[in-house]
Amino acid sequence: MTVKAESLDGDASPPAPVSFFDSSLKEVRKRVFYQWARTLLILCVFIFTVLCLFWGAQYGTEAKYPKLKVWVVDFDGQVDPYLSNDTIVGPIVTDAATKILQSDDLHLGYTIKSPADFNYDPWAVRQAIHDEHAYAAMIVKPNATTLLRDAISNDNTTYDPTGAIETVVISARDQTTYYSYVLPDLAILQGMVLAEFGPKWIESLASSVTNLSSVPAQAINPGIGFTTVDLRPFAPAVAAPAVSIGLIYLIIVAFFNFPFMMPIHAQFMKPDGHPPLKVPHWLIWRILSSIVAYFILSLCYSLVSLAFQIPFSNDPASDVLPANNPNAYGRGSFVVFWMLNWVGMAALGFPCENMAMVLGFPWSAFFLIFWVITNVATGFYAIDLAPRFYRWGYAWPLHRIVEALRTILFDTHSRIGLDFGILFIWIAVSLAFFPLATFIMRWRMNRGM
Numbered sequence: 001m002t003v004k005a006e007s008l009d010g011d012a013s014p015p016a017p018v019s020f021f022d023s024s025l026k027e028v029r030k031r032v033f034y035q036w037a038r039t040l041l042i043l044c045v046f047i048f049t050v051l052c053l054f055w056g057a058q059y060g061t062e063a064k065y066p067k068l069k070v071w072v073v074d075f076d077g078q079v080d081p082y083l084s085n086d087t088i089v090g091p092i093v094t095d096a097a098t099k100i101l102q103s104d105d106l107h108l109g110y111t112i113k114s115p116a117d118f119n120y121d122p123w124a125v126r127q128a129i130h131d132e133h134a135y136a137a138m139i140v141k142p143n144a145t146t147l148l149r150d151a152i153s154n155d156n157t158t159y160d161p162t163g164a165i166e167t168v169v170i171s172a173r174d175q176t177t178y179y180s181y182v183l184p185d186l187a188i189l190q191g192m193v194l195a196e197f198g199p200k201w202i203e204s205l206a207s208s209v210t211n212l213s214s215v216p217a218q219a220i221n222p223g224i225g226f227t228t229v230d231l232r233p234f235a236p237a238v239a240a241p242a243v244s245i246g247l248i249y250l251i252i253v254a255f256f257n258f259p260f261m262m263p264i265h266a267q268f269m270k271p272d273g274h275p276p277l278k279v280p281h282w283l284i285w286r287i288l289s290s291i292v293a294y295f296i297l298s299l300c301y302s303l304v305s306l307a308f309q310i311p312f313s314n315d316p317a318s319d320v321l322p323a324n325n326p327n328a329y330g331r332g333s334f335v336v337f338w339m340l341n342w343v344g345m346a347a348l349g350f351p352c353e354n355m356a357m358v359l360g361f362p363w364s365a366f367f368l369i370f371w372v373i374t375n376v377a378t379g380f381y382a383i384d385l386a387p388r389f390y391r392w393g394y395a396w397p398l399h400r401i402v403e404a405l406r407t408i409l410f411d412t413h414s415r416i417g418l419d420f421g422i423l424f425i426w427i428a429v430s431l432a433f434f435p436l437a438t439f440i441m442r443w444r445m446n447r448g449m
Contacts, residue, residue, distance in 0.1 A: 046366055050373050050374075051373070053374055054377045056377075056386075056389070056390075057377035057378065057381050057386045057390055058385075059387060062106050064384070064385045065106050065107060065108050065109070065185070066108065067109055067385065068109055068135045068177070068182060068384060068385070069108075069109045069111060069133075069134040069135055070110050070134060070135060070138065071111050071113045071125065071128075071136075071137040072093060072097040072113065072137075072138045073112075073113045073115060073117075073125055074090035074091070074140045075120070075139065075144075076140045076144045076145050077146070078115045079115070079120050082143045082146045084146065086145075087144070088145050088148075088197075088200065089140055089144035089145045089164055092193060092197045093138065093193050094112050094140075096189060096193045097110045097138075097189060100188075100189060107188075108181070108185045110189070111134075123320050125139055125168065126231065126319070126320040127319055127320050129168045129170055129231065130170060130231055130413055131413050132170075135169070135173075135177070136168060136169045136182055136186060137167070138165060138166070138168075139165065139166040140164070140165055141163065141166060147159060147164070148164065148223060148224065151215075151216055152209060152219055155214060155216065159216055160225075161218050161219070161222050161223060161225035162226060163225075163227065164224040165224060165225070165226045165227070166226070166227050166229055167226055167227070167228045167229065168231065169228065169229070169230050169231070170230065170231045170412065171230050171232065172234045172409075172410035172412055173406065173413075174382055175234035175240075176381070176382075181385075194222060194224070198223070201220075202220075229322055231319070231322055231323070232322075232323065232411065232412055233322070233324055234410070235324060236310070239310050241305075242310060242405060243406055243409065244380050244402075246305075247398060247401060247402065248376065249301070250344060250345055250348060250401075251348050251352075251375060252372075253297055253345070254294065254349030254352055255352040255356075257294070257297070257353070258353045258356045258357075261293065265282070265285070268282055268285065283434065283438060286434075287431060290353065294345045294349055297345060298342040299338055299342075302337055302341050305337070310409065311325040312331075312337065312409075313327065314333075315330050316328055316329075316411050317411055323411070328407050328408050328414060328416075329408065333408050333409075336408050337405070337409070340401065340404050340405065341401075343420060343427070344398075344400075346427050347424075347430075348371070348375070350430030350434070351426070352364075352368065352371065354430055354437040357437040357438060357440060357441035358437050358441070375396055375397060375398035377393070378390055378392075378393025378394075378399050379398030379401070380402070383399070397423055400418075400419040400420075400422045400423055401423070403415060404416045404419035404420070407419075
C-alpha cells in the first residue's frame with residue numbers, strides 16, 4: 001500500500017519524478033508522441049510549401065530571358081546630314097542581332113526597332129529606356145559609318161571608335177538583373193559585332209586604301225567600339241540594403257510590434273482597480289498607437305541609411321543623361337524616404353497584427369515566414385523572369401516599396417503614386433479586418449486557446 005507523503009502542515013507533497021518509461025506516463029507519452037509527430041508534419045508541409053514559393057520565383061529563369069527586352073536601333077545613315085544608303089556599321093549590328101535571334105542559344109529579347117519608331121531621334125531611345133519600356137538599347141549612331149570613312153580619307157587622328165555604337169542601360173532599376181543577365185548577354189552581342197565587322201572592314205580597306213600606314217591605327221583596329229551609357233548607375237554599394245535585404249528587417253520589426261505592445265494594451269481591458277475600457281475605444285487606441293509606433297520605428301529604420309551616408313540631398317537629373325545618385329525629390333528626398341518606410345511598415349505590419357490575433361502564438365510565426373518569403377520572392381527578383389503565377393507580386397507591399405525606393409534614391413522612372421496607393425489599400429483592408437481579428441482573439445482567449 002502506497003502512502004502519499006505529507007508535509008508538516010498536512011499538505012500533500014508533489015509526486016516524485018519518475019523515469020521516461022515509467023508505466024504511469026504511458027498515456028502522456030502517447031499524447032506527447034502524437035502531438036510531436038503532428039506538429040512536425042505540419043512544419044514539414046508548411047516549410048516545403050512556402051519554400052517552393054521562394055524557389056519557384058527563380059524556376060525556369062533562363063527560358064524567360066526573351067522577356068528582358070533589348071532594342072537594337074540602327075540610325076546609321078538615317079538622319080540628316082548623314083543620309084546614306086552605303087553604310088557598313090549599322091547593317092553589321094542588326095545582322096549580328098538577327099543571328100542571335102535565329103540561334104537556339106539562350107539570349108535576351110532582342111528587337112530590331114526602326115528609327116521611325118523614335119522619330120529619328122536617338123535621344124528618344126534613351127527616354128524610352130528611362131521610362132522602362134525596355135531593359136536596354138543598342139543604338140548605332142547616325143554618323144557611325146560617315147566618321148569611320150572620314151577618319152580613313154582625311155587622316156582624322158582624333159577619331160574615337162567607341163563613338164560609333166551606344167549601349168544604354170539603367171542598372172539602378174534592378175542591379176541584380178542587369179549584372180546577372182542583361183550586361184553579360186550584351187557583351188556577347190558586342191563580341192559578335194566586332195567579330196563580324198573586323199574581316200569585312202579589312203577587306204573594304206584593302207580594296208579602297210593603297211597606303212594603310214597613313215591611316216590612323218584606331219580606324220583600322222578596332223574601327224568601331226561601344227560606349228555604355230548607364231543612365232542611373234547603382235551606387236554606392238551601401239544603398240543595397242535599403243532596397244533589398246534590409247527591407248526584411250522592416251517586416252520583422254513591424255511583426256514584433258504586436259507581441260511587445262500587446263501586454264501593454266491589455267492593461268486597459270483588465271479590471272485591476274479600474275473599470276475596463278470600452279471595446280471600440282480600445283480598438284481605436286490600438287490602431288492609433290500602432291500607427292504612431294510605426295511612425296517612430298520607421299524613422300529609426302530610415303536614419304540608419306542616413307547615418308551611412310546614402311545620398312538624400314542631390315538634385316534630380318535629366319532622364320536622358322547619365323547621373324550618379326540623383327534624388328527624385330532633391331533635399332526633401334529623406335522625408336519622402338521616411339514617409340514611404342512609414343506607410344510600408346504599416347502595410348506590412350497590420351496584416352501581421354491581424355494574423356497574430358487570429359492564429360495566436362506560436363502559429364503566427366508561420367504567417368511571418370510566409371509573409372517574408374512571398375514579399376522577398378516578388379520584391380527582390382524581377383517578376384518578368386518569374387513564372388506567370390507570380391504576377392500577384394505586383395500587388396504585394398514589398399514590390400511597391402522597392403520600386404518607390406529606387407525612384408527616391410536614384411531618380412528612376414516614377415510610379416510612386418501607384419506605389420503609395422497600393423500600400424494604402426493594404427492598410428485600409430487590414431484596418432477593416434482589425435475588429436474581426438480582435439473578436440477572434442478574445443473568443444480564443446475565452447475558450448482557453
